[in-house]
Amino acid sequence: MKKLLFGAIVLSFMSACNSDNIANQTQESTDAANSLSVTASKRFCPSEEMRKEALQKDPALRQRVADIEANAERFANNLKLGKVLADGSVEIPVVVNVLYNTAAENVSDARIAEQIAVLNADYSGTNSDVSKIPTEFQAVKSGDVAVKFRLVNTIRKSTTKTSWSATDRANNTMKKASTGGIDATNPTNYFNLWIVGRMPSTQGEILGYATFPESAGLWNDGVVIAAPFFGKTGASSPFNLGRTATHEVGHYLGLRHIWGDANCGNDLIADTPTQTRDNAGKPTYPLYNTCGGVQRSVMFMNYMDYVDDAAMFMFSAGQKTKMQSVVASSGPRTGLRVL
Template identity: 75%
Template sequence: MKKLLFGILALGFLSSCNNDNVSTQTEDPGKSNESSASFANKRSCPSEEIRKQALQSSSELRQKYSALEANTEKFANDISLGKVLADGTVEIPVIVNVLYRTTAENVSDARITEQIAVLNADYGGTNTDVSKIPTEFQTVKSGDVKVRFKLANTVRKSTTKTSWTTNDAMKKASTGGIDATNPTNYLNIWVVSSMPSSQGETLGYATFPESAGLWNDGVVIAAPFFGKTGTSSPFNLGRTATHEVGHYLNLRHIWGDANCGNDLVADTPTQTTSNVGKPTYPLYNTCSGVQRSVMFMNFMDYVDDAAMFMFSAGQKTRMQAVVASSGSRAGLRVL
């Protein structure tokens, strides 16, 4: 299991997004684990890469990151010492900003309602597939994360743009997008037509809590992967939003974006890299000479929507830390 060593990671984020869905994986820093699957069938989330670049270019963000992780570790320690009692559920108000060129891209109110419902089920631990969690991981499942989501408003804007990139243009009216609505107090989600990249189609990306309140703070999702109705298989169950909101609430990719990396969560087994598709349980990895069964069904891995259905208790603690009254996203509790 992993220690919560935040300090050494402030500038050490690795941008590996390699995927492998073989049934046994072994630590090998010199070997590429890139899957040969086409990008249409492979999850792509550059949130960690974007974060790394932002931290490298801003000393202010680096200071906020260090404070964020120090507070998170203190919160976790206080829970273990019985100093923090379970508080009430935090309901996060959501603004959905829809940028569309065609009718299909103008996601309906019904799809937005559907997506909010998926988030509430996944974060409430009431998703219908929670029963699939293997016995091995039942003792560390999160249960109810005590975070809920409530649609506050939908903002729509017609555009002539056929695609977008991860440069945040969709977040500014001056570059053809939609300005965020008070990002200190609202979770802003932008829905765009598509986000092609050299590595394939980007499903979504998010900012982390050190960006709380900044103009670009929030989550971006490509329309084909938002909600369930009319979405693109195998990412058609609304789990792209679940994954990206996890980043927004301070969760890293479960493999730590490095070969046998660290996601700063003690109860998620170390794994060599990301997993794709629908792996068969148990899936074993070997890191530092230790073979482990990995938690590929975690929402923060890269598997298909139908193959991910849990957070861990350690991940729950990290998310609660940022929405607590002392956390970086305490502003979400105001409304």
């Protein structure tokens, strides 16, 4: 079982590496007919790398991370001792910002609703493939995370950009109206999600990325997803079941990649088995690896691994507690409760 070592958190981060938009516009053509011919052989999410870069530059942000992790530990301990109760189910208001160059990138209202439905199923533990969780991990499955999502607005804007580069991502080009993007809608009280065209990188196509809870309320806070991997209808296989959003929202709510972004790394969750690295494709259970001389069965079906959409279908109980600590009245994203 992994322990949370707060004294090492910051050190590990340092050493590791109102616009001219039209709301609720309806597409006339179907997503299936306009699907993008962009494929990715493996999931790639640079959220942690981008986070580390930001933390290296900002001591205040590093302190916020340490405070958030300390609060998460207190919350978990008090919950276990019965000293506090979870604050109940949270319904997060969602604003979807669509930046499109082609009709295929201008995802329809129906596809957005489809993606919200996937999030609600995955985070409530009612996803149709939840029955695939191995018996070994049944005891630590999350069940209902008690986080729900409600679409409150869709903002659309055409762009001349045919792809979004590393410079665009570093400069948050898609998140600023002044650079042709769409400004976030009150990020303290709304979860902003940007849909853009393809995001090529030296490591392959980026499916999506997210900011973490220390960015709560900042102007660039939220999730970015490439249109080919958003939702289900018309999305590119094998990332066409809406799980890219599930994975990125996990980061937004405080979860790290399950392998801790290091060989036998620490994701700061006690009930997720330590693993050597990320997994890809559709592994066959059981899959074993060895860390610290101990052989363990890998929880590759966790939403925070890198497997294909069809191979991921669970959060752990520890991940649930971590996310609840983030949206609790004492957490960094408590503003999402206020409308």
